[in-house]
Amino acid sequence: MKLKDLKKDFISKLAITYPNEEILSIFKILCKDYLNVSPTKLLLAGEELINKKQADMFSKAIIRLLNEEPIQYILKTTSFYGLEFICTPSALIPRSETEELVDWIIKSERNKISILDIGTGTGCISVSLANHNSFEVDALDVSSSALDLAKQNAKINKVDVNFIEADIFEYKSNKKYDLIVSNPPYVRNLEKKKMQNNVLNFEPELALFVEDDDPLVFYRAILKFAHNTLVEKGKIYFEINECLYTEMKALLISNGYVDIWLKKDFFGKYRFISGIKADS
Ligand SMILES: C[S@@+](CC[C@H](N)C(=O)[O-])C[C@H]1O[C@@H](n2cnc3c(N)ncnc32)[C@H](O)[C@@H]1O
Structure with a gap:
């Protein structure tokens, strides 16, 4: 042929x-x-x-x-921020919006800071950050299969990331971080009908969905965790649901964050937010 x-x-x-x-x-x-x-x-x-x-x-x-299986799962690989990542249905397929989050951090932050990535999935955020600058990176996920994948991705990209298997609703740590980043589950069940079959039928529910009546549940848990583990004047970076940016800004303010920035993604949607933990 x-x-x-x-x-x-x-x-x-x-x-x-x-x-x-x-x-x-x-x-x-x-x-x-x-x-x-x-x-x-x-x-x-x-x-x-x-x-x-x-x-x-x-x-x-x-x-x-x-x-309607995603091409990334068929090929078992995708590229993200110039690196190759193994992709399996254990973790969300890295999105181009999330590359913009990584780029924002790399271009804004000084070297040699300690970072925690919460809900690391394939490790796309943590591995890309560890590959740039002299960041010291930890990455956490509740899913052991996602963590296995993230470990493989750190290995093939030859970077050091310290992986932690834990549930952010329960995890306690004595460590202090200069920066916490997360792209947690943020899609409300009511938004499912706008989503494509390739996402709904193949990508892990655990990585995507939150209850309609409490869509910021992960952000609240992360901010509670950051109360003791983020240094004073430490930075928080989140990927967010574009429909909930006003609520996210209010949440950061009510948790004592200052210098809050909302940032649009390539599609013109408010997709990211950052803030600085104020002195107590
Ligand atoms: C939206 S995905 C993000 C994956 C990856 N960081 C990215 O940007 O492509 C959210 C991740 O949070 C993890 N997760 C869900 N519930 C969690 C929990 N209670 N504690 C820690 N991680 C959790 C999921 O396993 C998933 O890997």
């Missing part, structure tokens, strides 16, 4: 589920991963022959894509 015929077959089989642009973008990603054909070479590679094993890999991917 020629590559151009494989492409035709790929597009026609996926057309019922995905828009054409998305199919072409997935095809490019698979060609790079399965055939080692880069997107630029792909334009000239139509006559190239595909062997049976390679064609089978595409057939298997088509079945999974028709089932």
Whole structure:
């Protein structure tokens, strides 16, 4: 089979589920991963022959894509802030918005500070921070399978992160941190109907959802934890639900934080907030 015929077959089989642009973008990603054909070479590679094993890999991917499984889980990898991360359904797929949070911290903070990442998932925040500047990074998650994945991601990216398996609603520590960062679960159940099947059917519920009547429950627990563990004038950074930025700002103020910044993401939504713990 020629590559151009494989492409035709790929597009026609996926057309019922995905828009054409998305199919072409997935095809490019698979060609790079399965055939080692880069997107630029792909334009000239139509006559190239595909062997049976390679064609089978595409057939298997088509079945999974028709089932709306995210491409990152099919390939078991994704890139985040210039690094490769292994991705499995044990943890949320790292989002581009979260790269903006990491970038904000790296560009705003001095070197050699101690950081705790709460709800680390794949380790995308903690590993990226540990890879930049001379940050000393701890990372916590309640999910042992997510932590196993985060440990693998720290290893393949050759960074040191101290991982802690704990529930933030119960965890106590004597350690003091200069900065606490978290992208905790913040999607209300009422927002489920706006979400795509690839998220709802494959990504872990534990990483995503909170009760409609108490959507800031994780932020409150983290601020309570930070009361003893964040140094005076220490910084807090959160990724937030874009619908709840007013409530988040009020929460930081009521917990004694000052110099509060709300920041929009690439899509123009208030997605991040930071604050400084005031002197007591
Ligand atoms: C939105 S995900 C964020 C994952 C990763 N930091 C990222 O930005 O892609 C939230 C994470 O919080 C973790 N989590 C949920 N409940 C928790 C709890 N009670 N204590 C600690 N971590 C928790 C989940 O396992 C999940 O990995």
